[in-house]
Amino acid sequence: MTTTKRSWAEPYKIKMVEPLRVTTREERERALREAGWNTFLLRSEDVYIDLLTDSGTNAMSDRQWAGLMLGDEAYAGSANFYRLEAAVRKFYGYKYLVPTHQGRGAENILSQCLIKPGDYVPGNMYFTTTRAHQELAGATFVDVIIDEAHDPTSEHPFKGNVDLEKLDALVKRVGAQKVPYVSVAATVNMAGGQPISMKNLREVSEYCRAKGIKVILDATRAVENAWFVKRREKGYEHKSVAEILRETCSYTDGATMSGKKDLLVNIGGFLALNDEKTFEEARNLVVVYEGLHTYGGLAGRDMEAMARGIEEAVEEAHIRARIGQVEYVGQRLLEAGVPIVVPIGGHAVFLDATRFLPHLPQVAFPAQTLAGELYLESGIRAMERGIVSAGRNRETGDHNYPKLELVRLTFPRRVYTQAHCDVTVESVVELYERRRSIKGLRMVYEPKYLRFFQARFDRLEG
Numbered sequence: 526m527t528t529t530k531r532s533w534a535e536p537y538k539i540k541m542v543e544p545l546r547v548t549t550r551e552e553r554e555r556a557l558r559e560a561g562w563n564t565f566l567l568r569s570e571d572v573y574i575d576l577l578t579d580s581g582t583n584a585m586s587d588r589q590w591a592g593l594m595l596g597d598e599a600y601a602g603s604a605n606f607y608r609l610e611a612a613v614r615k616f617y618g619y620k621y622l623v624p625t626h627q628g629r630g631a632e633n634i635l636s637q638c639l640i641k642p643g644d645y646v647p648g649n650m651y652f653t654t655t656r657a658h659q660e661l662a663g664a665t666f667v668d669v670i671i672d673e674a675h676d677p678t679s680e681h682p683f684k685g686n687v688d689l690e691k692l693d694a695l696v697k698r699v700g701a702q703k704v705p706y707v708s709v710a711a712t713v714n715m716a717g718g719q720p721i722s723m724k725n726l727r728e729v730s731e732y733c734r735a736k737g738i739k740v741i742l743d744a745t746r747a748v749e750n751a752w753f754v755k756r757r758e759k760g761y762e763h764k765s766v767a768e769i770l771r772e773t774c775s776y777t778d779g780a781t782m783s784g785k786k787d788l789l790v791n792i793g794g795f796l797a798l799n800d801e802k803t804f805e806e807a808r809n810l811v812v813v814y815e816g817l818h819t820y821g822g823l824a825g826r827d828m829e830a831m832a833r834g835i836e837e838a839v840e841e842a843h844i845r846a847r848i849g850q851v852e853y854v855g856q857r858l859l860e861a862g863v864p865i866v867v868p869i870g871g872h873a874v875f876l877d878a879t880r881f882l883p884h885l886p887q888v889a890f891p892a893q894t895l896a897g898e899l900y901l902e903s904g905i906r907a908m909e910r911g912i913v914s915a916g917r918n919r920e921t922g923d924h925n926y927p928k929l930e931l932v933r934l935t936f937p938r939r940v941y942t943q944a945h946c947d948v949t950v951e952s953v954v955e956l957y958e959r960r961r962s963i964k965g966l967r968m969v970y971e972p973k974y975l976r977f978f979q980a981r982f983d984r985l986e987g
């Protein structure tokens with residue numbers, strides 16, 4: 526037998542360990558009951574493999590940890606700010622930088638600078654905090670993503686693309702003066718970590734420049750997007766991820782960034798801009814909300830770790846392994862016949878609870894149930910993205926009934942190994958094999974705002 530295929534391995538070795546505790550089924554039964562079947566209410570020490578989110582859960586490198594010791598904690602003009610500014614200029618290409626405590630801090634300032642009450646902000650699907658700040662500043666968000674993004678079985682390679690006809694229809698309806706900018710995310714988190722193509726972004730940019738509309742990038746996951754462009758878009762296969770990232774940013778006028786994702790830190794973010802006038806306004810506003818414009822709510826050491834994270838994020842071995850790990854889990858689940866959203870996204874695998882538990886009606890909370898059962902099975906923590914997350918209709922008081930009823934398995938960067946991935950796959954497959962015995966839930970406590978964080982449930986009997 527001649528086989529030349531070698532196994533894949535993580536492109537790092539482990540220097541410091543954090544012990545994990547394997548709990549018993551009885552312990553998990555108790556913990557989940559105490560948490561009201563809500564994975565957000567579990568204590569982290571009762572969790573074995575934590576796939577709740579990839580936000581701020583990254584493992585930093587030895588270079589980043591070493592950088593913490595070089596924190597210049599001066600109130601004004603910290604050396605780490607200038608290092609961060611240089612890294613953003615070099616890798617993202619924007620002229621001006623305003624650091625913020627995390628992504629939403631940048632979204633708040635940007636929205637206040639660019640939006641007037643009564644404006645419209647089109648975007649390739651909403652993100653929770655981004656839309657909240659646009660609305661708080663007086664704008665109406667309009668979804669202009671292509672229809673395929675809403676279909677969990679569509680294999681479109683760039684489900685994050687903007688539908689230019691939808692965009693043009695909005696601009697014709699309300700007038701370009703009422704559209705301060707187009708909000709473009711790369712990749713699109715709420716669509717399942719799906720990328721936007723360079724061709725589409727270029728077309729959006731050309732369209733907007735002709736109309737005097739700005740393009741603002743949500744760059745939180747733009748490195749992951751660059752990897753998909755390299756893998757899927759003709760003409761980019763021989764470009765480096767760093768080159769693709771620079772080109773992405775070149776079609777936009779500025780970016781908001783949550784460093785807690787791509788940039789391999791536990792806290793941090795920034796707003797980056799090319800236009801001097803908007804920058805001056807943003808630099809002034811940041812003083813009100815975040816802190817002086819050379820620290821923006823961050824310690825000097827945090828800015829240093831983020832500057833180093835920017836350099837590491839675009840290393841091909843890293844990004845290949847990061848997305849490769851998600852792909853590996855998704856691919857193995859597909860092979861086992863488990864229903865998941867395709868194509869597999871950049872940061873998470875989404876179990877399709879509607880097809881996983883077809884005997885449960887949506888009012889029995891299939892995704893919430895599945896997330897709870899997965900925890901009971903294996904101690905793995907995931908997140909519901911379905912009817913609970915969608916909340917209630919403000920007019921009728923009834924639930925919103927989203928098309929997608931999903932459980933998100935989100936992979937923190939550089940935290941778990943191939944063996945943890947195997948355990949995850951095996952746990953999901955075992956659950957799938959006994960899926961018919963799974964009973965639904967009823968909601969016994971419902972908070973008024975963002976109910977998915979704090980709602981409580983009980984198992985339905987019978």
Ligand SMILES: *Cc1c(COP(=O)(O)O)cnc(C)c1O
Nearest residue numbers: 627628629652654714745783785
């Ligand atoms: C996490 C995230 C944000 C918000 O950033 P925070 O750091 O959590 O405030 C914005 N956009 C996208 C795409 C995200 O994933």
